[in-house]
Amino acid sequence: MRAYTPKDNVQKKSYYTDRYWIAPQVAKSKVSDDKVFSEDLEAIKKAKIKVLDSYIQVEQMVVYIKPEDIVKTLQLLRDECAYTQLSELSAIDWISQRGGFEVFYQMLSMSKRKRLRIKCFIKQDESIESVSKLFRSADWSEREMYDMFGVKVNNHPFMKRILMPDDWEGHPLLKTYPLQGDEFASWYEVDKIFGKEARDIIGPEIRDSARVDRYDTERFARLGHEVAKGVEFNPDEEKKPLAYQEDDGVFLIEGFDEDKSQIISDRKR
Amino acid sequence: MQHTNRLRPFFENITFDRDDNELVLNFGPQHPSAHGQLRLMLHLQQEQIVKAHPDIGYLHRGMEKMAENMIYNEFMPTTDRMDYIASSANNYGFALAVEKLIGLEVPRRAKVIRMMLLEINRLMSHLFWLATTALDIGAMTVFLYAFREREYLMDIIEDYCGARLTHAAIRIGGVPLDIQDDFLYDLKVFLNKLPENMKDYEDLLDTNRIWQMRMENVGTIPTDMALSWGCSGPMLRASGVEWDIRKEEPYELYDEVEFNVPVSDKGDNYARYKIYMAEMRESAKILYQCIDMYTQTEKNNQTELMAHAPQYISAPKLNIMTQNYSLMQHFVLVTQGMRPPVGEVYVPTESPKGELGYFINSQGGPYPYRLKLRAPSFWHTGVLTDLLPGHYIPDVVSIIGTTNIVFGEIDR
Numbered sequence: 001m002r003a004y005t006p007k008d009n010v011q012k013k014s015y016y017t018d019r020y021w022i023a024p025q026v027a028k029s030k031v032s033d034d035k036v037f038s039e040d041l042e043a044i045k046k047a048k049i050k051v052l053d054s055y056i057q058v059e060q061m062v063v064y065i066k067p068e069d070i071v072k073t074l075q076l077l078r079d080e081c082a083y084t085q086l087s088e089l090s091a092i093d094w095i096s097q098r099g100g101f102e103v104f105y106q107m108l109s110m111s112k113r114k115r116l117r118i119k120c121f122i123k124q125d126e127s128i129e130s131v132s133k134l135f136r137s138a139d140w141s142e143r144e145m146y147d148m149f150g151v152k153v154n155n156h157p158f159m160k161r162i163l164m165p166d167d168w169e170g171h172p173l174l175k176t177y178p179l180q181g182d183e184f185a186s187w188y189e190v191d192k193i194f195g196k197e198a199r200d201i202i203g204p205e206i207r208d209s210a211r212v213d214r215y216d217t218e219r220f221a222r223l224g225h226e227v228a229k230g231v232e233f234n235p236d237e238e239k240k241p242l243a244y245q246e247d248d249g250v251f252l253i254e255g256f257d258e259d260k261s262q263i264i265s266d267r268k269r
Numbered sequence: 270m271q272h273t274n275r276l277r278p279f280f281e282n283i284t285f286d287r288d289d290n291e292l293v294l295n296f297g298p299q300h301p302s303a304h305g306q307l308r309l310m311l312h313l314q315q316e317q318i319v320k321a322h323p324d325i326g327y328l329h330r331g332m333e334k335m336a337e338n339m340i341y342n343e344f345m346p347t348t349d350r351m352d353y354i355a356s357s358a359n360n361y362g363f364a365l366a367v368e369k370l371i372g373l374e375v376p377r378r379a380k381v382i383r384m385m386l387l388e389i390n391r392l393m394s395h396l397f398w399l400a401t402t403a404l405d406i407g408a409m410t411v412f413l414y415a416f417r418e419r420e421y422l423m424d425i426i427e428d429y430c431g432a433r434l435t436h437a438a439i440r441i442g443g444v445p446l447d448i449q450d451d452f453l454y455d456l457k458v459f460l461n462k463l464p465e466n467m468k469d470y471e472d473l474l475d476t477n478r479i480w481q482m483r484m485e486n487v488g489t490i491p492t493d494m495a496l497s498w499g500c501s502g503p504m505l506r507a508s509g510v511e512w513d514i515r516k517e518e519p520y521e522l523y524d525e526v527e528f529n530v531p532v533s534d535k536g537d538n539y540a541r542y543k544i545y546m547a548e549m550r551e552s553a554k555i556l557y558q559c560i561d562m563y564t565q566t567e568k569n570n571q572t573e574l575m576a577h578a579p580q581y582i583s584a585p586k587l588n589i590m591t592q593n594y595s596l597m598q599h600f601v602l603v604t605q606g607m608r609p610p611v612g613e614v615y616v617p618t619e620s621p622k623g624e625l626g627y628f629i630n631s632q633g634g635p636y637p638y639r640l641k642l643r644a645p646s647f648w649h650t651g652v653l654t655d656l657l658p659g660h661y662i663p664d665v666v667s668i669i670g671t672t673n674i675v676f677g678e679i680d681r
Contacts, residue, residue, distance in 0.1 A: 011338050023633025026370060026612025058369050058614045084496050088615065088643045092630055106615055106628065106643075110512050117615065137499030140651040148333075163326040163680060172334055179338050 008096035009175040028055040036112050037061040040081045047076050061116040067103070067128050070120055074105060074131050083107040083116065086131070089141035091149045093175050100124050101151055105131070127152035148173035180207040291319065294662075298327045302405045302666045305676030307650065309665065311657070318665070321657035323650050328680040336640040340606025341367055341441060344640075349435035351644060351678040354397050355390035357426075358620040359678075360439040365520060366616040366627035367441045370609045371581050376573035378566040379443035380521045385456070385559045386426075386438055387521075388552045392463075393422045394621035394673075395549050399470060402542075402670035406483050411473050418459075418466050425455050441607075442582040443575035453560050460553050467549065474542070484539035487660065488668035491536060494655055499648040502623025503548065504672065507541040509534035514619040526558045541671040581607040606635035615643075622646055622673055644678035 031054050032038050041054055044063065049072060052064040065073055077083040088106035095101070100123040107116050122128055130153045132139040142153045143162040150171040153159060161168060169184045170177055186204035194202060212220060215233040225237055294311040297303035306327030312320035332351065336344050348363045349356040361383060368375065375383075400415035423433045428449055430438035438444065474480045490500065495508035505512055513530040515523040531547035533540035566572075576582055583602050584595035611633040617626040623645025630639040649672045657665060 021608075023608065024610040026372075026610045026614070026631075028612075057612060058616075060615060062613070085499055087499055087501075087617070087624060088626060088628060088641060090628070090641045092639045104628075106626070108617075110510065110517070113517050115615065115617070117613075135499070136494070136497040136655065137648050137651065139654075140647065161326075163329040165326070172331055173337075177334075179334060 007176060010178045011175060026057055028057050031056055031061060034061070036114055037116065040077070040083075040114075040116065043076065043081055044073060047072065049073050049076070059115075061114075062119060063116065064119050064121075067120040067122045067126070070103075070105070070118070071129050071131055071134065073118055074107075074134050077107055077116075077118075078134055081109065082111045083109040083114075085110070086135035086137050086141075087115075089131075089138055089145065091145050091151050093149060093173065094121075095124055096175060100126070101149060103128055103145070103151065122151070127154050129154050130156040132156060147171065150174070290314065296665065298324075302669065304401070304669055304674055306680070307669065307674070307676065309653070309657075311662070311665070313662070316661045318657050318660055318662070321654055323653045325647075325650060325676075325679050328676045330681065332681040333640055333642060336637055338636060340635045341609070341637070342602075342606065344637075345440065346435065346437045349437055351642065351681060352394075352620060352622060352625070352646070352675050353434050353677045354675055355394035355621045356434060357386045357390045357436045357438050358394075358618070358625060360437060361387055362616065362618040362620065362625045362627050364439050364441045365618060366614055366629050367609060368576075369616050370612060370614045370629055370631055371578065371607075373442055373576045373578055373581070375443050375576050376571065377522075378447070378563070378571050379574045379576075381559055381562045381566060382444045382448055382574075383439055384521050384523070384526075385448070385556060385563070386429075386436070386444075388556050388559065389422055389426060389456075390436075391552045391621045392549055392556075393419050393426075395545050395552075396422070398545055398621075398670075398673045399542075402667070402673075403474065405666050405670045406480060408473065408477070408480065411470055414466065414469055414473075418463070421459050425452065425459070428452065428455070440575065442578065443573075445574070447572075447574060448563070453563065456556060456560065460556055463549070463553050467546065471546065481539070483663070483667045484542055484671075485537060487538045487664050488656060488671060489535070489537040490652065490656060492534075494652065495536070498652040498655070500623070500652060501645050501648075502619065502621070503541055503544045504623060504645075504649055504652075506531065507533050507544050508536040514617055514624060518617070520618060522562065523555075525562070526555050528555050538667055538671040541673075545673075581609070608633055608635050617643070620645065622675065622678070623649065625678075642678070642681050644681060646672075646674040646676075646679045650674050650679055 031041050034056055037056060040061070041051065041063065045051055049069045050066055052066070054061065054063045056062070074086070085108040086105060087108045089104070091101040091103045093101060098121070100121055102119055102121050105118040107118065109115070120128070128151065130138065130142055132142060139157065140162060142156055143158070143160060145151050146153060146159060147161040147163050148171055160166065164172065168188070170182055186207060187199065189205055190199055190202050214220065214222065217227050217233065218230050226240055227237060292313040294313055296309035296311055298306045298308040303309070306325075308324040308327065310322040310324060311318050330350070332347060335347055339347070345360060345363060348359040351359045396415045396419040400412045400419070403411035403415070426436060426438070427433050429446070429452060430436050490504065490508045492509045495505050495510065500508070501512070509532065511530055511532045516530050528551045531544045531551065533544055575585065579598055581602070583589065583599040584592070588595040589599045590596075609631045611631060613628070613630045615626055615628045617624045624643065625645060626643030628639070628641035628643065629637050632638040653668070653672070656668060660668065
């Protein structure tokens with residue numbers, strides 16, 4: 001039976017785990033430590049926006065709010081707190097841990113020389129209100145967020161994929177989406193260019209760049225067989241033993257001869 | 270009805286001739302002046318654009334996904350492939366973000382070398398911009414001149430790191446190599462000749478009637494549009510906002526050097542051209558100061574190039590080869606990768622194109638949990654949606670030229 005691998009995070013691949021490892025934290029400080037940020041936070045609180053959490057990390061304030069307040073908060077920050085630019089907007093996939101996405105809005109105030117990050121959490125099936133009426137840059141960012149994560153945005157003027165093709169299936173930045181692409185991805189170009197009926201002739205697209213096909217003499221050498229490039233694989237081909245020797249010999253190594261070497265099966269021998 | 274699955278042009282949503290006499294023009298993605306893989310759907314009334322719809326994604330390689338599957342050091346050469354015109358700027362942005370996450374202080378000499386690399390990259394990028402834009406407008410001579418100078422800079426970089434386009438010359442925690450012996454000499458030779466070369470370009474372009482007609486009052490971006498679309502760098506400064514991250518939120522040693530931030534309130538193509546030219550002069554000014562700073566570190570015998578943080582950064586090669594514990598740590602860092610603390614960081618840097626930001630969410634593992642690349646060109650392409658309507662077809666080429674977009678970083 002094949003070993004079970006969790007499918008909620010297909011790209012998780014830590015080959016070393018230390019049970020006793022406790023990851024350190026990036027230092028967080030209180031908002032009250034910074035005068036400008038505490039004024040901004042007061043303004044947010046005064047507008048009856050519920051602040052779930054707030055702290056300063058690496059010189060930037062992070063404020064957690066509810067997703068329904070997002071337009072109100074960003075408008076307040078832009079009009080009253082001089083955060084005139086929305087420099088970045090995207091999501092973080094927390095589906096397997098918390099069942100949803102964290103959407104972050106990276107804001108910049110040029111007059112105050114401050115940056116802050118508004119964050120809100122939405123469940124996987126929930127959608128978020130568009131802020132593209134406030135910041136035109138959100139138009140494209142929200143499209144990218146939808147494209148990459150499948151986060152739906154309400155009242156967006158043009159909710160369409162932006163980086164992937166329009167007829168793509170799946171959202172590539174989800175943790176459930178494999179790095180090499182899924183079944184759909186491996187047939188996408190074959191289906192699109194040659195048609196489904198050509199699948200048997202062409203085969204799926206090989207998207208694993210590290211794959212080695214030992215029977216492919218066109219692109220890979222067959223060590224110890226010395227077959228010409230591009231010839232068909234012959235199961236009865238003659239095997240030539242590997243031999244290797246530097247001209248003047250190599251320190252500690254006498255020279256390699258496959259016939260004289262033996263493969264150790266038991267490492268505790 | 271055409272078959273969707275054949276290699277034939279298939280435009281299901283577009284009727285090219287409309288009742289209201291509006292024509293839809295498909296500009297790109299294989300257009301020589303589209304600067305890579307830009308596709309523009311232009312709705313035209315006669316020659317005038319009434320609606321523009323930029324379509325991107327033809328160079329999408331999923332760098333953010335790749336980053337989630339790589340250890341931090343492994344991702345460094347991948348950042349080269351974003352803005353491949355000035356790849357050290359991308360390396361630097363990523364290195365700085367991880368350093369901020371860990372809380373590393375980089376040795377002074379490494380900082381000076383990094384600044385030199387960044388400014389050389391800025392010069393390379395601006396020269397490339399000037400060359401290609403001039404070529405788009407039709408000024409073949411300027412193209413040849415500017416490429417000649419850029420080639421000189423590429424040779425300097427090649428002598429330093431062995432690569433011309435994809436440098437990967439900056440590491441997390443410093444730089445891997447000290448500059449070679451004749452680096453400063455070569456750089457000085459270039460810098461001393463630069464004013465002469467710049468005068469050549471300006472003599473050819475500044476009062477050139479064709480250049481002025483194609484540039485002046487074309488592609489005017491008002492301040493509020495630039496701010497709302499998240500424009501940064503020269504695009505923002507041409508629209509009257511004095512904002513340079515090197516000046517306002519200084520990183521490295523930018524607070525120790527003297528330079529000006531050129532600003533224009535015109536917002537048109539010509540203003541952007543002027544700003545690029547002025548920025549090249551400022552870069553040269555910074556480079557002269559960097560040369561002095563480097564010789565000062567030599568006098569002070571500050572030879573460290575990588576930060577000392579054994580948990581995150583490998584020891585110097587000499588220690589690795591001679592000391593067992595350094596070798597062990599190097600082995601762990603190479604095979605498993607460093608594990609920055611749990612936390613989030615967004616670090617903006619002033620790349621030649623604008624604000625290049627890296628957002629990293631680390632969960633204490635060897636791979637970033639989420640890495641968002643904030644590339645300036647992404648929004649500089651987006652602004653075309655609002656900028657192009659009202660302009661004429663030939664203006665499209667000059668506007669795309671002056672926005673200085675690079676598709677490696679738009680599609681990532």
